[in-house]
Amino acid sequence: MLNCCLAVMPFCTQVTQDMSAASFEWLALAVHPTRLVLLIGWFYLCMYCVLWIQANEAIPDFYKAPAGLLTLVTGPMLPLVLIIIAAVQRSRQSQRGLLESLVEQLRGAFVDVHASQTAYQEEGAALQLVGPSGQTLDEIYGHGEAKRENAKILDLTETIVADAIQQRASDILIDPRDESSYTIRLRVDGLVRTVKELQVDPCRAVINSVKVVSGMDIAERRRPQDGAFLARQGDAVYSFRVASAGALNGEKLSIRILNKNASASTLSDLGMTPKEVGVINKVVQKPSGMILICGPTGSGKTTTMYAMLNAIDRFERNTVTVEDPVEAVLPETSQIEVNPRADITFAKTLRSVVRQDPDVICVGEIRDEETAETALRAAQTGHLVMSTLHCDNSASAIIRLLDLGVSPLLLSTGLNLVISQRLLRRLCPRCKMPAELSESQIAQLRRKRIEFAGIQEPGQCKYCDQTGYFERTVVCDLLPIDSRMKTQLVEDRTFLAYLKAEGAKKSHANLRKQAMKKVVAGITSLEELKRVIG
Secondary structure, eight states: OHHHHHHHHHHHHHHHHHHHHHHHHHHHHHTOHHHHHHHHHHHHHHHHHHHHHHHOTTSOHHHHHHHHHHHHHHTTHHHHHHHHHHHHHHHHHHTOOHHHHHHHHHHHHHHHHHHHHHHHHHHHSOEEEEOTTSOBHHHHHTGGGSOHHHHHHHHHHHHHHHHHHHTTEEEEEEEEOSSSEEEEEEEETTEEEEEEEEEHHHHHHHHHHHHHHTTOOTTOOSSOEEEEEEEEETTEEEEEEEEEEEETTEEEEEEEEOOTTGGGOOHHHHTOOHHHHHHHHHHHTSSSEEEEEEESTTSOHHHHHHHHHHTSOTTTSOEEEEESSOOSOOTTOEEEEOBGGGTBOHHHHHHHHHTTOOSEEEESOOOSHHHHHHHHHHHHTTOEEEEEEESSSHHHHHHHHHHTTOOHHHHHHHEEEEEEEEEEEEEOTTTOEEOOOOHHHHHHHHHTTOOOTTOEEOOOOTTTTTSSEEEEEEEEEEEEOOHHHHHHHHHOTHHHHHIIIIIHHHHHHHHHHHHHHHHHTTSSOHHHHHHHTO
């Protein structure tokens, strides 16, 4: 037996060595850098597809877990099949090409996944309200040492602000409803909705918390006050402007959430057509002249002005802005904030800015004769000036400047372009559907030779909070001040009468025409056009 074992041992040793060598060769093949990179990439791609399925509203919650498990096994093929099926359905509904619908569906999928990742990161981080002095609301009240009731009020304040940010609100309105209750409303996409009702005592405590973090006097409840604060949530920073005033049954508070994306927006992002972008860019590249943006409150004038500033090479052109308040930080730009309490007004600041060798001057708003005249004179003397004006249309903007006391000669030599604009809500891309038009509507559209096959109407889904709309797009009426109009302003006295009589109608017709183009393209609805344009 011993001899047999001794005879077999060399053979077993050789087999063991061969197996070890083969194992090492297989292991070396398995961990080849290229294959390892492909394996890791495939793993992350599968995880990415699982995240997409969890964020997709089209899949019921009951099926999301099995679908996610199946995706881990089958890889990214399942979401691709779902996207193709959705694209075919949308193509049949909208009567558009399959390729166009597929591209739109893929773009929407990537946007949804990116939004869900951003929302997940922001939800995971705590919201902190920061005052002008840099102290957080917790530090001001001593959250760690506060009583339980104070901690609840601070948490309620932060929850109200966080919910407004999550719902893309532009304003938070806290108003007394009666002697015993308050309502909290949000303005989302231009419309106000009630989200919460609070008893008078906790709501007054919330108002005091906001006033404290905004640097306002909590003892003064009757006189109007203004303030500002910041909110930090992870890497995101949001700016807020606060206004308070005494009202029947208590004190009301208005909190404006400033647009943090304004510094990166472009004219195309706002929804302008390539033709409109070309006209504006041509005027923006001129060394001098004034561009005036007009429209009612909440029509996106400041955002458009920021988008025009983003079209300027601010490394080569010295850019200065005078704003009330500064809504977004622009790189390579000197931004000055107006403060009437410190006697820093638009007119005084503008006169100082002209002596600072600027190439581009941005005036937040023209409110008086002195500001209008100083801005137009700056446009005459080699500066590009941008500003906004509260009025309904392009024609009334010219009349408004003349009513402020600006001479027709100064207006004709300084003004280059007037932009009148409105904001329309976009149809939700997930739940919009072909519109059911009445026979009278179809007859009217045919009479005007308008193609109505692509007209959509709002639906309801969680993505748009059952409203049928998500975000907004701009419609514009551009009025270039050419040499003929400049001559008419100075020499033809009947031209002003024409502007008053026919200019407003023509501007309104142009806005309606641009809005109808977006209705036909399925971007917005007929109801939204009637609500905003009339």
